[in-house]
Amino acid sequence: MSTLDLPDEWAIRRDQLRNKRPPQNLQPLFHLLHPKQFDRQFLDQMCDLTTDIRTLAKTQHGLARLQGLLSHKRAMLYFTQPSTRTFLSFNNACHILGIKTSEIRDSATSSEVKGETLEDSIRTFSSYVDVIIMRTLGKGLAEKSASLMDSISRPIPIINAGSGKDQHPTQALLDIYTLERSLAHRGGIDHKVIGMMGDLSRGRTARSLAYLMKNYQGVELVFIAPDRFTMEPDILDYLTRHNIRHSQTAELTRVISELDAIYVTRIQSEHDASDGSRDINLADYTVDLSNIDLMKEDAVIMHPLPRGAELSPGIDDDPRAKYWRQERNGMWMRAALLTRIFGAEDTLYEIAR
């Protein structure tokens, strides 16, 4: 098992942090809209920044200093598609950095806004706050909002916190961070065998994660799904074009012992009725006490949550289960993202001294 969680390691990190300077090659980041914005350098910088913020937050003094980092900023959380998890994660990321938050979380509250165009609503929010974090049911609305911002005299950043079945770039970031960290004692994501299981055809989290593998060396992907839910051709073609090894199977037991990590997702019941998933034995796409011992001793089990029957609470205490940490990492990664967007790295490393 990894030594990553020993208190000693955090003490060492704290010592290192005192002498650290922000990277010299930081590109300014404004909107965060799509995982295609992420290259290896960006991903590595974000992972590093996330760990540095977590390190600082390990002490009460560090937490107190962090709160002053962006306390002059105000955020709007505009969630017309309810998502308690993503909302709370962002809200608390803001709170960690001292950012004041305003929220719209359901259609009833935003009834008046509905009388106007999305553009006018977004521009209104931009009158009052310094960043808009938006989650919508429809696709493309974050991009549309970002375009509006780029056309006005006082633009503010737009963060896409999930747009329908489309894109969820901050989920992709936290997934990469958790995978990289959990595999750090073995050299990180490079050269690992990573399984993805569940409804791969419609699950945007698995699709995004597969897409981002082009940024890592020698990764092999194993897609585990019933026939009806296999990864779509667009991603398979993309992987082929980028020379990323990948294979598909409908049988978890045939591959489970070879995986360095498995990313489990739901076969969502709401889609089931029309396409015959009732014929699928969901138990075949489940990680639980009956098969976890077939996995490598230091394998990594992840899940975007919320979970269904595909991930048994019975394995929550297994050291390989990283999904609760993954969830918590989301908050820290989002704090790092806000720090990056507001260009506050210099101040962060000053604080850490």
Add this chain to the structure above:
Amino acid sequence: MSTLDLPDEWAIRRDQLRNKRPPQNLQPLFHLLHPKQFDRQFLDQMCDLTTDIRTLAKTQHGLARLQGLLSHKRAMLYFTQPSTRTFLSFNNACHILGIKTSEIRDSATSSEVKGETLEDSIRTFSSYVDVIIMRTLGKGLAEKSASLMDSISRPIPIINAGSGKDQHPTQALLDIYTLERSLAHRGGIDHKVIGMMGDLSRGRTARSLAYLMKNYQGVELVFIAPDRFTMEPDILDYLTRHNIRHSQTAELTRVISELDAIYVTRIQSEHDASDGSRDINLADYTVDLSNIDLMKEDAVIMHPLPRGAELSPGIDDDPRAKYWRQERNGMWMRAALLTRIFGAEDTLYEIAR
């Protein structure tokens, strides 16, 4: 009338506070679930801490210092049973101490969470915050959540902010505080005659307060209720076992002049239809201008609020009416509770110097 509210008294308290040290015998408090956790020492310590925080908050400088006390903490207010009063009281208690708050206040907002188990929702909240304050319609859910916390590697405290018709321990604390403070010039709760009136069979506030009287010396309880709404046998047996004197009557006028305090509660209309409370003359269980002068000159009138017709706004200006102060005390007691749960007493008394 009491001299408790003269500015001079607060000035004296402020002077005393400068030299005060936290009690030496403080037991750590983690979850707050049930009034049965409260013994006399705990109640006295909490009353004392509440008054000290109020004292500190009497000046702008003190308020400014208090905000730094727990500004590194984050709270989740998870209120699936709406309760504006308890919500606002806790929310502002958090704000007084600098605690950042996230909230779920209705079923619509928590729709996604509903797709998962309570355990997974609670564990998710615990990923993001440092304390969960929860109010639920069903009973036992705070206890269940606390058990989950006790089983994981990164537990956080659970505060029960009311669970259906079951328990409401922070209401019991604020009731005790108000009673003790309002009677302080006469030696506190010990040896007092305390009336409880209204629907005593289903009202959890009166039940909890009666239960807590075992912690005080020589208290005599007088239950005033129509036959259908008398105190349940479990509490009566409990009082008998603990040698707490108590009596019952259906006629307020027979006992009103003997009471040192009266705790008025509603006979709730929503229960009425099925059990014939329509036959009851509610005016018989009312405190108003027609009978307040029958009360002792320094009697204490309390009510958990919101009120119905049983408590006339006409007596709000009477110095014996303590229910608005009782409501406000709830905020201060909850601030004290959070201070205690996070073990911040030492810092508090440093701040006060």
Add this chain to the structure above:
Amino acid sequence: MSTLDLPDEWAIRRDQLRNKRPPQNLQPLFHLLHPKQFDRQFLDQMCDLTTDIRTLAKTQHGLARLQGLLSHKRAMLYFTQPSTRTFLSFNNACHILGIKTSEIRDSATSSEVKGETLEDSIRTFSSYVDVIIMRTLGKGLAEKSASLMDSISRPIPIINAGSGKDQHPTQALLDIYTLERSLAHRGGIDHKVIGMMGDLSRGRTARSLAYLMKNYQGVELVFIAPDRFTMEPDILDYLTRHNIRHSQTAELTRVISELDAIYVTRIQSEHDASDGSRDINLADYTVDLSNIDLMKEDAVIMHPLPRGAELSPGIDDDPRAKYWRQERNGMWMRAALLTRIFGAEDTLYEIAR
């Protein structure tokens, strides 16, 4: 075009602010209920204070200091009539000054409160916070709440954030501020020709603005509306009594070139069905690319937002379009209002040094 927005001007203002003292003749302000409270001195002081706060907020250091100004205060935003724009404006005004906010924004959340009288709800809020900002569907409720406060021993200020079709005094303040600022290079509002267009009979914003013109010298008002929506006789009589020149027309093109400013409002569709506004050609009461060039070069175009078809997004980039700035001014004016209500001007100018 005005030079008001050049960075240089803000630098000059910042320098001036360092030597500034608060006015000596400040009257304490408690409740803010109705535009009739505003005289010229008050309006000028509020405009001045708003600009000073904006000036201070131009730097990160200033913003950080502003957050400490009222960080010991807590506000209740009680919005039983949803209004996203006004809510966000007030919420962020509070955040700028460090005021902690609690909110009730829809009927579902306030269900429990509904079981009690408005007086008891308002008194409950006053137990927990230092100011109540309320927006209601019914008229007169802010006044009623203020009367309650004036009768109790621990009153807090009430701010009317809009009461149905009745009054919306903070909108009037931000309209005055925007008009005064936008015309500052030409001597301010005095002696200007100001058009008001749209549904003037029911639009409270235009009515309030017309009413406040008695505070300025030599203003001429031009009401532009279809016959069914002309300004009501009460306002016309009032203007006549106060010797304020005014005229009415149904034809924008006849007057557009003479206006120093135009305040555009909606002819609201929800009223249309019953009174035949379907016969009206709404295009006649619209500002867009087809007629903006008929306006003076330095005319001011305002709108309370949200807009309908009467104000074309096509003119948003025109330097005469001030409505987005007007919206943003609302937040700054509300921050100034809170500063004034809490009597924090002295501290503000200390901060600015």
